[in-house]
Amino acid sequence: MTRTGSDSLQTRQTLTVDGKEYDYFSLPKAAEKIGDVSKLPYTLKVLLENLLRFEDSRSVSTDDVKAVQAWLTNKGKTEHEVAYRPARVLMQDFTGVPAVVDLAAMREAMVSLGGDPQKINPLVPVDLVIDHSVMVDEFGNAKAFQQNVELEFERNKERYEFLKWGQTAFKNFRVVPPGTGICHQVNLEYLAQAIWVAEDENNKGRHVAYPDTLVGTDSHTTMVNGLAVLGWGVGGIEAEAAMLGQPVSMLIPEVVGFKLTGKMKEGTTATDLVLTVTNMLRAKGVVGKFVEFYGPGLDNMTLADRATIANMAPEYGATCGFFPIDNETLNYLRFTGRDEHRVKVVEEYAKAQGMWRDASSPDPVFTDTLELDMGSVVATLAGPKRPQDKILLKDAAADFKKSAGSILGR
Amino acid sequence: MPRLISKKVLAASLGVDAKGAASDMLEEGGGAVPMDTTDKGIAVAGENYKLNHGDVVIAAITSCTNTSNPSVLIAAGLVAKKARALGLERKPWVKTSLAPGSQVVTDYLAKAGLQDDLDAMGFNLVGYGCTTCIGNSGPLPGPIGDAVEKGDLNVTAVLSGNRNFEGRISPHVKSNYLASPPLVVAYAIAGSMQIDMLNDPIAKDKNGKDVFLKDIWPTNAEIQDLIKKSLSREMFVERYSDVFKGPKEWQAIGGKASGQTYQWQDASTYVQNPPFFSEMKAQPAPTSDITGAYALAILGDSVTTDHISPAGSIKKDSPAGAYLTEHQVRPIDFNSYGSRRGNDRVMTRGTFANIRIKNEMLEGVEGGYTKHVPSGEQMSIYDAAVKYRAAGTPLVVIGGKEYGTGSSRDWAAKGTRLLGVKAVVAESFERIHRSNLVGMGVMPLQFKNGESRTSLGLKGNETFDIHGISGDIKPRMDVKMTIHYADGKSKDVTLLCRIDTLDEVDYYKNGGILHYVLRSLAA
Numbered sequence: 001m002t003r004t005g006s007d008s009l010q011t012r013q014t015l016t017v018d019g020k021e022y023d024y025f026s027l028p029k030a031a032e033k034i035g036d037v038s039k040l041p042y043t044l045k046v047l048l049e050n051l052l053r054f055e056d057s058r059s060v061s062t063d064d065v066k067a068v069q070a071w072l073t074n075k076g077k078t079e080h081e082v083a084y085r086p087a088r089v090l091m092q093d094f095t096g097v098p099a100v101v102d103l104a105a106m107r108e109a110m111v112s113l114g115g116d117p118q119k120i121n122p123l124v125p126v127d128l129v130i131d132h133s134v135m136v137d138e139f140g141n142a143k144a145f146q147q148n149v150e151l152e153f154e155r156n157k158e159r160y161e162f163l164k165w166g167q168t169a170f171k172n173f174r175v176v177p178p179g180t181g182i183c184h185q186v187n188l189e190y191l192a193q194a195i196w197v198a199e200d201e202n203n204k205g206r207h208v209a210y211p212d213t214l215v216g217t218d219s220h221t222t223m224v225n226g227l228a229v230l231g232w233g234v235g236g237i238e239a240e241a242a243m244l245g246q247p248v249s250m251l252i253p254e255v256v257g258f259k260l261t262g263k264m265k266e267g268t269t270a271t272d273l274v275l276t277v278t279n280m281l282r283a284k285g286v287v288g289k290f291v292e293f294y295g296p297g298l299d300n301m302t303l304a305d306r307a308t309i310a311n312m313a314p315e316y317g318a319t320c321g322f323f324p325i326d327n328e329t330l331n332y333l334r335f336t337g338r339d340e341h342r343v344k345v346v347e348e349y350a351k352a353q354g355m356w357r358d359a360s361s362p363d364p365v366f367t368d369t370l371e372l373d374m375g376s377v378v379a380t381l382a383g384p385k386r387p388q389d390k391i392l393l394k395d396a397a398a399d400f401k402k403s404a405g406s407i408l409g410r
Numbered sequence: 411m412p413r414l415i416s417k418k419v420l421a422a423s424l425g426v427d428a429k430g431a432a433s434d435m436l437e438e439g440g441g442a443v444p445m446d447t448t449d450k451g452i453a454v455a456g457e458n459y460k461l462n463h464g465d466v467v468i469a470a471i472t473s474c475t476n477t478s479n480p481s482v483l484i485a486a487g488l489v490a491k492k493a494r495a496l497g498l499e500r501k502p503w504v505k506t507s508l509a510p511g512s513q514v515v516t517d518y519l520a521k522a523g524l525q526d527d528l529d530a531m532g533f534n535l536v537g538y539g540c541t542t543c544i545g546n547s548g549p550l551p552g553p554i555g556d557a558v559e560k561g562d563l564n565v566t567a568v569l570s571g572n573r574n575f576e577g578r579i580s581p582h583v584k585s586n587y588l589a590s591p592p593l594v595v596a597y598a599i600a601g602s603m604q605i606d607m608l609n610d611p612i613a614k615d616k617n618g619k620d621v622f623l624k625d626i627w628p629t630n631a632e633i634q635d636l637i638k639k640s641l642s643r644e645m646f647v648e649r650y651s652d653v654f655k656g657p658k659e660w661q662a663i664g665g666k667a668s669g670q671t672y673q674w675q676d677a678s679t680y681v682q683n684p685p686f687f688s689e690m691k692a693q694p695a696p697t698s699d700i701t702g703a704y705a706l707a708i709l710g711d712s713v714t715t716d717h718i719s720p721a722g723s724i725k726k727d728s729p730a731g732a733y734l735t736e737h738q739v740r741p742i743d744f745n746s747y748g749s750r751r752g753n754d755r756v757m758t759r760g761t762f763a764n765i766r767i768k769n770e771m772l773e774g775v776e777g778g779y780t781k782h783v784p785s786g787e788q789m790s791i792y793d794a795a796v797k798y799r800a801a802g803t804p805l806v807v808i809g810g811k812e813y814g815t816g817s818s819r820d821w822a823a824k825g826t827r828l829l830g831v832k833a834v835v836a837e838s839f840e841r842i843h844r845s846n847l848v849g850m851g852v853m854p855l856q857f858k859n860g861e862s863r864t865s866l867g868l869k870g871n872e873t874f875d876i877h878g879i880s881g882d883i884k885p886r887m888d889v890k891m892t893i894h895y896a897d898g899k900s901k902d903v904t905l906l907c908r909i910d911t912l913d914e915v916d917y918y919k920n921g922g923i924l925h926y927v928l929r930s931l932a933a
Contacts, residue, residue: 058913059912081910083911094749094751095751097680097681097752098752098821101682101684101752102684102686102924104683105683105684105686105687106687106927106928107670107672108671108672108683109686109687109690109928110931110932111671112687113690113691113692113932115932117671118670119931119932120928120931130539131538131539131540132539132540132544132546133539133546134536134538134539134540134541134546135537135541135547135548136470136505136507136509136536136537136542136548137548137549139506139507139534139548140505140507140534141534142529144535144536145536145537148536148537150659152537153659153660158675158680159680159681159752160660160663161663162672162752164660164663165669165672167654168668169668169669169670169671175654176653177656177657177660178539178656178659178660179537179538179539179656179657179660180512180513180653180656181478181513181539182478182512182538182539182540184474184478184511185474185477185478185512186511186512186653188478189512189514189650190646190650190653220474220475220572223474234818234842235817235818235819235842235846236819236821237818237824237845237846237849237850237923238842238846240820241923244923244924244927246923246927247913249841249845249911251841266630267627267629269481269482270476270479270482270590271475271476271570271589271590271593272590274475275588302481304478304479304480304481305481307478307479308475308476308482311474311475311572312475314572315572315573334643335641335646336643337643337644337646379590379593379608381568381587381588381589382574382587382588383574383585383587383588384574384584384585384586385574385575385576385585385586386574386575387572387573391587393593393607394609396587396603396606397603397604397605397606397607397610398606400464400566400585400603400604401464403585404463404564404585405564
């Protein structure tokens with residue numbers, strides 16, 4: 001179930017995929033009223049759709065919608081705050097526990113008010129993946145895994161018991177148990193859908209299709225930007241607000257375009273590339289801004305490599321590091337076992353909304369751009385104490401010798 | 411300043427009269443000087459090797475960044491395979507680990523026949539989770555840790571992670587390098603950051619012949635070929651078909667894990683029922699003016715959320731430490747504020763408890779202290795808040811510019827509320843913390859007309875009345891504050907109410923976002 005707004009601009013349209021109908025809030029339709037939006041960065045198209053869908057003349061107004069269109073002229077240099085409602089929330093165990101504690105306390109309070117505690121549930125889908133508690137006590141032998149798991153359960157009994165209660169008590173709340181994986185991988189490989197569909201609460205029986213978006217309580221939530229899912233890490237209160245269907249307030253950001261050209265050289269890896277990108281973007285200064293990747297390099301880049309680059313957005317300082325929907329996105333969705341009908345919805349929806357990228361797509365307008373020939377990337381490390389301090393492998397031994405003394409404060 | 415090194419100092423770093431140069435510099439107070447990185451070794455108890463600066467003591471394939479990327483994981487496996495074929499092993503002082511981000515990784519490494527090779531290099535599976543990258547690297551073997559301490563060695567970690575801030579990875583490791591999974595395996599075999607991986611041999615094979623990195627590095631074609639042969643759609647479908655089931659230890663958790671409300675455990679020091687709703691009524695009480703408030707703290711510019719709600723270790727003599735001690739928790743088990751965010755009793759005591767926070771109400775005192783104005787006594791901010799609450803006295807916090815800057819932290823706003831603070835008056839607010847304060851029912855107010863705590867001469871012995879918030883509240887309206895100075899004089903100032911939107915007005919009137927949602931659902 002999802003809410004929809006009052007649609008003052010009358011952009012609601014229908015998309016039919018395999019004979020199944022989905023309503024959506026059309027950007028081309030909006031453009032007829034507010035002016036061309038086809039050249040907006042993909043990330044801002046996602047934001048614009050969100051505002052169209054929730055426009056209610058109160059928390060989201062048609063002025064907010066127009067402000068996104070006006071970005072094409074002011075490029076995000078004009079401060080305009082909007083209320084953004086992500087489709088779902090991703091949590092990990094460290095930061096997720098207090099949010100679930102608050103929900104549990106709300107149930108208790110509901111009983112005190114004489115109400116039904118079962119009414120207290122997250123209003124958007126919430127997934128909590130337990131990944132932060134396992135420690136490497138045992139290593140280098142065949143029993144290491146089992147022994148570490150046992151120690152983990154011993155140490156975290158109180159919290160796990162509590163989370164397991166939450167999993168059974170709350171609707172819209174799922175817990176991925178310890179020992180399964182890291183939240184961002186589970187998100188990438190399983191939870192994320194690129195385009196989300198849900199029944200319209202205000203128009204029962206109708207299903208709405210919209211971009212999969214989220215906030216997460218872990219900073220590397222941006223990893224799923226590699227799958228064209230807009231999302232980033234937030235603090236607990238914003239996550240709780242999103243969980244309870246309340247908007248997250250944000251400024252319409254500047255968007256920096258990062259053009260990728262060429263192809264990685266023999267012997268180099270995605271890690272070398274992301275450490276290079278991180279170093280470049282830190283030097284550029286992208287704090288508080290969106291970053292969007294574009295250019296012919298995307299045609300040669302696997303989704304796994306895109307996710308690796310998107311992952312380190314907090315290290316390069318950006319709010320997100322986004323890759324738009326293209327053929328590779330669809331291939332990855334299929335290969336990881338997503339439903340074939342959904343993959344078709346993703347393709348049809350993206351094409352209808354101008355959110356589809358291929359080799360012939362014109363470049364979006366950006367606030368600023370930079371460029372990297374991936375063929376220039378060589379084996380790279382980063383350290384000794386900041387992820388943006390790139391060191392070429394060929395210089396690593398010398399660099400260690402240089403930095404070693406100062407790190408000990410000698 | 412490692413990058414602004416003189417030639418003389420550089421020579422020292424390479425071992426030329428290093429000790430002499432270093433001590434000269436120290437006597438001159440010359441600041442950072444590279445150590446003698448060639449200075450050989452501290453014996454490791456029970457082992458036949460010595461430990462030196464630069465030795466890799468942690469080599470970890472870890473973190474969300476890389477461990478779901480087949481190309482780098484297969485590459486790591488291929489490095490292990492080639493190394494094993496040459497008879498190479500990891501160096502014995504390296505703590506090696508493989509913590510994939512997803513179980514599918516285990517399937518394709520096994521299918522490719524590479525997990526055996528990784529095991530042979532010490533990269534056995536240790537868990538599926540964040541592990542080393544978030545500092546869960548576990549202790550180093552005792553004798554290794556002892557040698558590091560004894561020699562004050564600058565040993566290293568090489569990890570395929572995304573963060574390497576000082577002190578994050580392991581307390582024993584000062585230099586931490588992020589690198590690709592195949593390089594992590596190569597460094598485990600080489601064993602030292604002092605080896606030039608491109609030009610030096612990294613090890614000797616079983617016949618005593620030098621092996622170079624290029625001898626064990628896979629080609630892109632080899633990697634792509636194995637990915638094609640080893641990964642399949644079925645692996646994803648199979649692994650995720652039952653993703654919520656979990657291991658037997660998870661399935662065994664039962665008992666309290668049922669019921670519509672949670673059975674809070676009095677004895678738990680990790681999870682407690684927070685008192686946000688303790689006196690909540692079905693209808694919100696009308697908002698009222700704040701009268702006779704004292705300042706709990708007067709703070710300067712750029713107070714961060716980490717000042718307001720620290721995430722790190724809990725001091726034994728702090729209010730939170732005292733609480734844990736009362737509950738039979740030994741200091742060694744205190745854990746961090748971060749891990750105890752499910753317990754408001756720890757977190758409220760930790761609010762404004764950062765050891766570096768500076769309350770201008772006290773001269774020359776750092777840390778979470780204040781003056782309890784009625785008694786004139788200096789005490790912890792938490793203890794003062796408890797006294798004020800007992801007396802029914804409302805509180806305000808006065809701040810400077812960019813109040814609440816830094817990363818968003820829920821407890822910075824929750825703790826402020828639970829201490830009994832009704833309003834924060836500052837020159838400017840960081841955007842997210844401002845909205846968090848409103849979300850927790852605390853009113854953010856902004857000085858206008860260039861006024862500030864200094865221009866108004868606030869010392870902390872004043873009382874404050876805030877008028878005009880008992881009736882209709884409008885976003886960004888003006889609010890009047892009367893300051894009653896200790897000398898009997900008073901002054902009215904106009905403040906900007908930083909409740910910015912209509913939604914926020916609803917949150918505030920209800921006592922916070924949680925209360926607002928609760929009442930809408932109860933209706």
